[in-house]
Amino acid sequence: xxxxxxxxxxxxxxxxxxxxxxxxxxxxxxxxxxxxxxxxxxxxxxxxxxxxxxxxxxxxxxxxxxxxxxxxxxxxxxxxxxxxxxxxxxxxxxxxxxxxxxxxxxxxxxxxxxxxxxxxxxxxxxxxxxxxxxxxxxxxxxxxxxxxxxxxxxxxxxxxxxxxxxxxxxxxxxxxxxxxxxxxxxxxxxxxxxxxxxxxxxxxxxxxxxxxxxxxxxxxxxxxxxxxxxxxxxxxxxxxxxxxxxxxxxxxxxxxxxxxxxxxxxxxxxxxxxxxxxxxxxxxxxxxxxxxxxxxxxxxxxxxxxxxxxxxxxxxxxxxxxxxxxxxxxxxxxxxxxxxxxxxxxxxxxxxxxxxxxxxxxxxxxxxxxxxxxxxxxxxxxxxxxxxxxxxxxxxxxxxxxxxxxxxxxxxxxxxxxxxxxxxxxxxxxxxxxxxxxxxxxxxxxxxxxxxxxxxxxxxxxxxxxxxxxxxxxxxxxxxxxxxxxxxxxxxxxxxxxxxxxxxxxxxxxxxxxxxxxxxxxxxxxxxxxxxxxxxxxxxxxxxxxxxxxxxxxxxxxxxxxxxxxxxxxxxxxxxxxxxxxxxxxxxxxxxxxxxxxxxxxxxxxxxxxxxxxxxxxxxx
Numbered sequence: 001x002x003x004x005x006x007x008x009x010x011x012x013x014x015x016x017x018x019x020x021x022x023x024x025x026x027x028x029x030x031x032x033x034x035x036x037x038x039x040x041x042x043x044x045x046x047x048x049x050x051x052x053x054x055x056x057x058x059x060x061x062x063x064x065x066x067x068x069x070x071x072x073x074x075x076x077x078x079x080x081x082x083x084x085x086x087x088x089x090x091x092x093x094x095x096x097x098x099x100x101x102x103x104x105x106x107x108x109x110x111x112x113x114x115x116x117x118x119x120x121x122x123x124x125x126x127x128x129x130x131x132x133x134x135x136x137x138x139x140x141x142x143x144x145x146x147x148x149x150x151x152x153x154x155x156x157x158x159x160x161x162x163x164x165x166x167x168x169x170x171x172x173x174x175x176x177x178x179x180x181x182x183x184x185x186x187x188x189x190x191x192x193x194x195x196x197x198x199x200x201x202x203x204x205x206x207x208x209x210x211x212x213x214x215x216x217x218x219x220x221x222x223x224x225x226x227x228x229x230x231x232x233x234x235x236x237x238x239x240x241x242x243x244x245x246x247x248x249x250x251x252x253x254x255x256x257x258x259x260x261x262x263x264x265x266x267x268x269x270x271x272x273x274x275x276x277x278x279x280x281x282x283x284x285x286x287x288x289x290x291x292x293x294x295x296x297x298x299x300x301x302x303x304x305x306x307x308x309x310x311x312x313x314x315x316x317x318x319x320x321x322x323x324x325x326x327x328x329x330x331x332x333x334x335x336x337x338x339x340x341x342x343x344x345x346x347x348x349x350x351x352x353x354x355x356x357x358x359x360x361x362x363x364x365x366x367x368x369x370x371x372x373x374x375x376x377x378x379x380x381x382x383x384x385x386x387x388x389x390x391x392x393x394x395x396x397x398x399x400x401x402x403x404x405x406x407x408x409x410x411x412x413x414x415x416x417x418x419x420x421x422x423x424x425x426x427x428x429x430x431x432x433x434x435x436x437x438x439x440x441x442x443x444x445x446x447x448x449x450x451x452x453x454x455x456x457x458x459x460x461x462x463x464x465x466x467x468x469x470x471x472x473x474x475x476x477x478x479x480x481x482x483x484x485x486x487x488x489x490x491x492x493x494x495x496x497x498x499x500x501x502x503x504x505x506x507x508x509x510x511x512x513x514x515x516x517x518x519x520x521x522x523x524x525x526x527x528x529x530x531x532x533x534x535x536x537x538x539x540x541x542x543x544x545x546x547x548x549x550x551x552x553x554x555x556x557x558x559x560x561x562x563x564x565x566x567x568x569x570x571x572x573x574x575x576x577x578x579x580x581x582x583x584x585x586x587x588x589x590x591x592x593x594x595x596x597x598x599x600x601x602x603x604x605x606x607x608x609x610x611x612x613x614x615x616x617x618x619x620x621x
Contacts, residue, residue: 104464175442207244268322285535326357390408454532509522548560
């Protein structure tokens with residue numbers, strides 16, 4: 001979508017009546033501006049496909065049905081209101097209106113079903129000093145502002161509450177971040193000692209530490225202490241972000257040479273916090289903000305030399321904990337930078353030649369929890385190395401070849417084939433008794449769930465970006481390319497269906513645990529299901545819509561509609577459980593997908609009877 005966004009023709013402004021979905025759209029204030037501006041930037045497309053083709057002999061091939069021999073036929077046009085609603089929802093699921101979303105996203109895929117040769121993409125305007133008044137809704141950042149460490153410290157919950165949340169974090173959420181308990185708890189006690197004797201001890205809590213502490217409190221399951229989970233989590237997230245600002249301001253308020261302190265002290269802790277805060281944003285569909293936060297933190301990390309290996313001979317001797325924290329923080333930033341860049345089709349911040357930090361090594365002397373985390377992180381780092389090359393080769397402004405796409409697809413499949421034996425999913429949620437305690441088995445389930453989700457979503461995004469590229473002329477080379485795209489379409493459908501059933505297996509177990517039929521310890525990532533679960537599920541459902549639309553009716557796989565209906569059923573169940581705006585967005589998202597499926601003619605209309613989420617046999621997954 002990179003190059004084509006520059007060549008799209010200018011849009012004509014249009015005044016139209018209220019769309020049929022207006023009443024639903026009005027429920028979400030955050031979407032109204034996006035949808036209104038998309039209407040102003042979308043030219044009405046001809047209703048008759050024949051007319052459109054006759055007016056443009058070189059009509060874009062990308063919105064025609066692909067056949068296996070490379071030929072194309074006309075695509076059923078999407079009604080404008082349905083397209084606008086669906087595309088707007090896809091856009092706000094990853095970023096803000098006006099932000100650049102590169103090739104291959106769900107937004108781009110749905111945009112292709114609209115009118116790729118008659119509409120352009122919104123951009124962030126810069127020429128005006130004023131704009132429409134927008135009332136602040138404070139979705140993630142409550143209207144408070146703290147600019148000192150003392151203000152932030154006053155927001156730490158009572159010791160008993162904080163202890164409970166910290167324990168819950170290490171039990172339920174730390175499998176993704178690898179914060180060392182052996183290091184954390186002594187530092188945690190240091191903080192309380194300083195707070196109990198603020199003046200006598202002559203100590204002040206480091207703002208970077210506070211950012212990490214509040215990030216942990218924000219990401220851990222708040223239901224451990226309160227029913228007001230979202231409100232508390234967002235408040236802690238706000239304090240974590242403010243602590244980052246206080247740490248940054250320290251560079252301007254502390255002399256460049258201070259004998260007892262440095263403004264750079266604690267930067268590594270701020271980088272550990274950034275990975276957690278970014279994931280908090282990604283869970284709430286703010287992937288673009290997560291990407292920017294990681295990028296800013298990489299600059300901070302480079303400023304203190306975290307891109308150089310801790311064993312570099314010019315460093316003063318570092319403690320083991322210092323070396324461990326730097327290595328773990330650097331690879332966390334590097335890994336998430338590439339994964340978020342891949343989702344958004346934007347360039348990552350770092351290049352392999354710009355750092356020499358050695359990969360962590362699994363040491364049998366480590367506790368089993370650390371061994372499991374390092375194995376998990378190493379696998380995601382390996383995937384990131386593949387996706388980094390894929391971003392440059394397949395998701396940049398230049399069009400990729402079919403050979404490139406399928407080469408990276410083979411690399412991703414080989415990555416999965418080389419997983420450690422205990423990470424393979426046969427059966428999916430079975431555990432290896434040799435891994436030890438219930439806690440370790442829970443970590444293993446989470447790692448399996450997460451890695452398989454990343455494996456599937458990487459393949460989906462790679463092939464969907466190739467399938468939905470626009471701007472290809474009618475040439476012999478384009479016909480040959482369409483044969484590759486036909487293969488990518490088939491992979492999209494196959495892998496998207498697999499993703500839907502992967503998420504359904506996980507959600508079935510959530511329902512079983514909710515009904516008391518299994519232990520919560522047997523539920524994969526139940527407390528962090530939003531991003532790797534809901535986002536990838538919606539992404540897979542959009543892929544099914546687009547790929548089935550580009551498939552000849554007689555060659556559409558029978559199981560695709562049933563899988564799509566199951567995805568809608570899961571999202572409907574989640575929407576019912578989510579109060580307020582998040583549930584509203586979910587409801588609108590699933591309704592828009594159902595409308596698109598009907599309009600494209602491959603769905604019969606009503607949900608199929610098999611779409612219900614049957615939990616009777618969930619234990620086998």
